[in-house]
Amino acid sequence: MIEITDKLAESPVQKIKFRGRNYFLKRDDLINYWFNGNKARKFHYYLNADLSAYKKVASCGGNQSNAMFSLAAFAKIKGLQFDYYIKPLPLFLKKNPVGNFKYALELGMNYIELPDYETFYKKVSSPEKTYDILGKDTLFIRQGGAEKEAEYGVKKMADEINLWAKENNIKKLSIFIQSGTGTTALFLQKHLNFTVYTTPNIGTGDYLRKQFALLDKNPENYPVILETKKKYVFGKPYAEFYNIWKEISEENNVEFELLYDPKTLIALDEHNAAVEGEIMYIHSGGQAGNESMLLRYKYEGII
Ligand SMILES: *Cc1c(COP(=O)(O)O)cnc(C)c1O
Numbered sequence: 001m002i003e004i005t006d007k008l009a010e011s012p013v014q015k016i017k018f019r020g021r022n023y024f025l026k027r028d029d030l031i032n033y034w035f036n037g038n039k040a041r042k043f044h045y046y047l048n049a050d051l052s053a054y055k056k057v058a059s060c061g062g063n064q065s066n067a068m069f070s071l072a073a074f075a076k077i078k079g080l081q082f083d084y085y086i087k088p089l090p091l092f093l094k095k096n097p098v099g100n101f102k103y104a105l106e107l108g109m110n111y112i113e114l115p116d117y118e119t120f121y122k123k124v125s126s127p128e129k130t131y132d133i134l135g136k137d138t139l140f141i142r143q144g145g146a147e148k149e150a151e152y153g154v155k156k157m158a159d160e161i162n163l164w165a166k167e168n169n170i171k172k173l174s175i176f177i178q179s180g181t182g183t184t185a186l187f188l189q190k191h192l193n194f195t196v197y198t199t200p201n202i203g204t205g206d207y208l209r210k211q212f213a214l215l216d217k218n219p220e221n222y223p224v225i226l227e228t229k230k231k232y233v234f235g236k237p238y239a240e241f242y243n244i245w246k247e248i249s250e251e252n253n254v255e256f257e258l259l260y261d262p263k264t265l266i267a268l269d270e271h272n273a274a275v276e277g278e279i280m281y282i283h284s285g286g287q288a289g290n291e292s293m294l295l296r297y298k299y300e301g302i303i
Helices: 037-048 066-078 091-095 099-106 117-124 127-134 150-167 183-191 205-215 239-252 261-274 287-299
Strands: 013-018 021-027 056-060 081-086 110-113 138-140 173-179 195-200 278-283
Touching: 013 239, 013 261, 021 150, 037 066, 037 150, 037 183, 056 066, 056 117, 066 081, 066 099, 066 287, 081 117, 099 287, 117 127, 150 173, 150 183, 173 183, 173 261, 183 195, 183 205, 195 205, 195 261, 239 261, 261 278
Parallel strands: 021 278, 056 081, 056 138, 081 110, 173 195, 173 278
Antiparallel strands: 013 021
């Protein structure tokens, strides 16, 4: 097993080419072998925090989520137990763990299946209640890490980009980044001297604007939302998703991610002609989840 350390490297920037245009790619997937991507940025605050009052980290969410895997790595780094609350697992996954689920188990995740997951989720969603349910020695991290604490690590990414642009004398730069809850894109825009463009993956642009408003009252800090022409259902395999993922990964010999990257890359492809100057695309990690996504593409007969 590759050594587990709490060191986060500054992510490198490399040149890539995609459909005839040059881009810069910020490799946030290379911050740390186990703990990387935008989840590492979002949980960085906790990595530096004094957690000696806690014995456990707990969270809840999907059985293949990138956050689950990153929290398992985080708990391992901090020497804490990791309890993950989920809906009852499909039998095939229990018998044959793959992807994020498999890697989280290897990192020591303890999972708790809840037949009445929704009730638990509602209860822990109210911050005052969390203590009563899980006890004072448990640090509870909300689903997907959509928290104010995320600002700390995402600001570090913004600082790195601001400095990189200055050192490379790049005056006109636009950033493209995926959005789930929009937390990363919002805090990035707040601390960046350049425009951030983002594509909603989980919900619509309206959902994303509401998410932005929950985290920041000032609309000047909101990223520009770019939709794709076609509507897509989050997490569903589409042939064009697989194709664009394969094309950009093979052309540049970099493995992109299969859940958030494809739709964001389609938006990039549809809108980049209107964007002048240099474009930087953020690689937000998450490749550990590709294994289970590829199985779904196979199951659906797409590959
Ligand atoms: C979680 C995740 C996102 C979404 O991040 P938000 O801050 O919720 O918008 C995007 N890309 C990858 C690879 C992720 O793991």
